[in-house]
Each structure stands twice: as structure tokens, then as C-alpha cells.
Amino acid sequence: MAKIGYIMTAPGYEDFSADSGWMEDFGCVEIVREELLSADKARTMWDSLMGRVQFGDTVVIPKLSNALRGARQLVFFLEFCRVKNIRLVSIRDRIDSGNELFPGTQTSDVLTAIALLPQEANAIRKSSHHISRIKKxxxxxxxxxxxxxxxxxxxxxxxxxxxxxxxxxxxxxxxxxxxxxxxxxxxxxxxxxxxxxxxxxxxxxxxx
Structure with missing residues (x-):
């Protein structure tokens, strides 16, 4: 039962050192870093990670919006975690499906994180698209x-x-x-x- 971290570095994301440090302290045996230069780019590293996690593993992400594109993908991901008994830890949302970390997190906090996911994911896409246009x-x-x-x-x-x-x-x-x-x-x-x-x-x- 391995702990694996995933960080998507998009334009505007400046917390890689802090988040990767947190994952290392938590005991992640691997931290997958994926650079998103274009809003339309497929997240191949994330897809690859989902294809090789094992039953009972722990997936650690900085934030729901850092790894997931929107509410629809969140639904499929949560079902995937349920079927494979994957423990999800979202550092900045202060969510731990294993109920060990973040004892102060309330149901309202989780619902807020889910509600903000589409807005935050869209902001990341817009920022990536803007940076991509400037570079081109x-x-x-x-x-x-x-x-x-x-x-x-x-x-x-x-x-x-x-x-x-x-x-x-x-x-x-x-x-x-x-x-x-x-x-x-x-x-x-x-x-x-x-x-x-x-x-x-x-x-x-x-x-x-």
C-alpha cells in the first residue's frame, strides 16, 4: 500500500516546494510532477498514475483543482477510489478520506472544496491558455x-x-x-x- 504524490505545475502555481516537501514528510515513495503548458494538453502523467495505482494505495494531491479538470472528472475519480479502496489526501483542501489527517475539517469544508472545483479548474485553464498564447x-x-x-x-x-x-x-x-x-x-x-x-x-x- 504505497503513498504516491501528484503535482501539476501550471502557470501561477508557486507552491511546488512546499507541497512536494509535505508529500515527502508524509512518506510518499514517489512524487509525479506534470507540467501543464497548454490548457488543451492531456494530463498523460495523471492518466498513467491512475493506471498503475494498486488496491489500497494512497494518492496525495495539492488540491482537487490541481489534479482534476472539473466536477465530472471528480465523480469518476471518487468512484475509482471507492472501487479500488484508494485513500485520497488533498493537502490544501484539508481532505483525507482515511479520516486520520485534518481533524478540524468539517463537512461544509469538503462541500466548499467540491463547489469551487469547476471555478478553480477553469481559472487554471484560462491562465494556461493565456501563457500559451503569449509564448506562441x-x-x-x-x-x-x-x-x-x-x-x-x-x-x-x-x-x-x-x-x-x-x-x-x-x-x-x-x-x-x-x-x-x-x-x-x-x-x-x-x-x-x-x-x-x-x-x-x-x-x-x-x-x-
Whole structure:
């Protein structure tokens, strides 16, 4: 009859050290840590844990909303615990189905924890979704920036290797040759052939 802990680390969760320490002090032989980066990500570590717990084991979680997605999953989980005689310990809800820990917990406290489960689980999903969108946006910006850097390096290298401005312009995908000159100028490339020689000076303003 083993004691196994499970902690899902989602955005906003900052109690891993405290909760894992509590589980270790309680005697958990294993602490499963699952990182939730996306609200839609399947909790494979949790599903795996449910598939290998044995009759009479103890499952320790930080909070109902940390491990379960909502009331429907809670119903199935409680039935699973009943059939397999699993002892459930929820640290921050102060729930122990073995009736040994948290002597001050009342029925009203348990009902409150159950009632708040959908709201808390939804808050975790929203936070995960928000963080996921931010990361994707940052990655998109980074990819575009890296693409520009590589393109600019290629333009400079082509010029230094002897390619003409016309050849570089066709390869660059720009709609104007001035963009090619701008990149060469920013890289302090000395123009030394063709119609364009010497450093690029400031642009002249068009006369009215």
C-alpha cells in the first residue's frame, strides 16, 4: 500500500516546494510532477498514475483543482477510489478520506472544496491558455526576427563574394534595391564595384 504524490505545475502555481516537501514528510515513495503548458494538453502523467495505482494505495494531491479538470472528472475519480479502496489526501483542501489527517475539517469544508472545483479548474485553464498564447506570439516574433537576421547576413555575404547588386536584389525578395543598399550600409560594407562605389551617404531630399 504505497503513498504516491501528484503535482501539476501550471502557470501561477508557486507552491511546488512546499507541497512536494509535505508529500515527502508524509512518506510518499514517489512524487509525479506534470507540467501543464497548454490548457488543451492531456494530463498523460495523471492518466498513467491512475493506471498503475494498486488496491489500497494512497494518492496525495495539492488540491482537487490541481489534479482534476472539473466536477465530472471528480465523480469518476471518487468512484475509482471507492472501487479500488484508494485513500485520497488533498493537502490544501484539508481532505483525507482515511479520516486520520485534518481533524478540524468539517463537512461544509469538503462541500466548499467540491463547489469551487469547476471555478478553480477553469481559472487554471484560462491562465494556461493565456501563457500559451503569449509564448506562441513571442516565438513568432523571434522566428521573424531570426529570418530577417539570416536574410541580411546572406545579402552581405553575397556582396562580399562578388555577386552584383542586381543578382542580390533578385535573390532578396525585396521590392526595392534601396533595401539592399540599406542592409549593406548598416553592415558598413564598402561598395567597390559597378555603378555603386564608396560608402552610402545620406539620402537627398526631393526638391519641391
Amino acid at each position: 506570439h513571442i516565438e513568432s516574433i523571434s522566428d521573424k526576427a531570426m529570418g530577417r537576421v539570416e536574410r541580411n547576413k546572406r545579402i552581405v555575404n553575397m556582396y562580399l563574394e562578388g555577386f552584383s547588386i542586381d543578382e542580390i536584389f533578385k535573390e532578396s525578395g525585396f521590392s526595392s534595391r534601396s533595401s539592399v543598399f540599406r542592409i549593406l550600409n548598416e553592415a558598413n560594407v564598402q561598395l567597390d564595384r559597378g555603378r555603386w562605389k564608396g560608402p552610402l551617404g545620406p539620402r537627398k531630399k526631393k526638391e519641391d
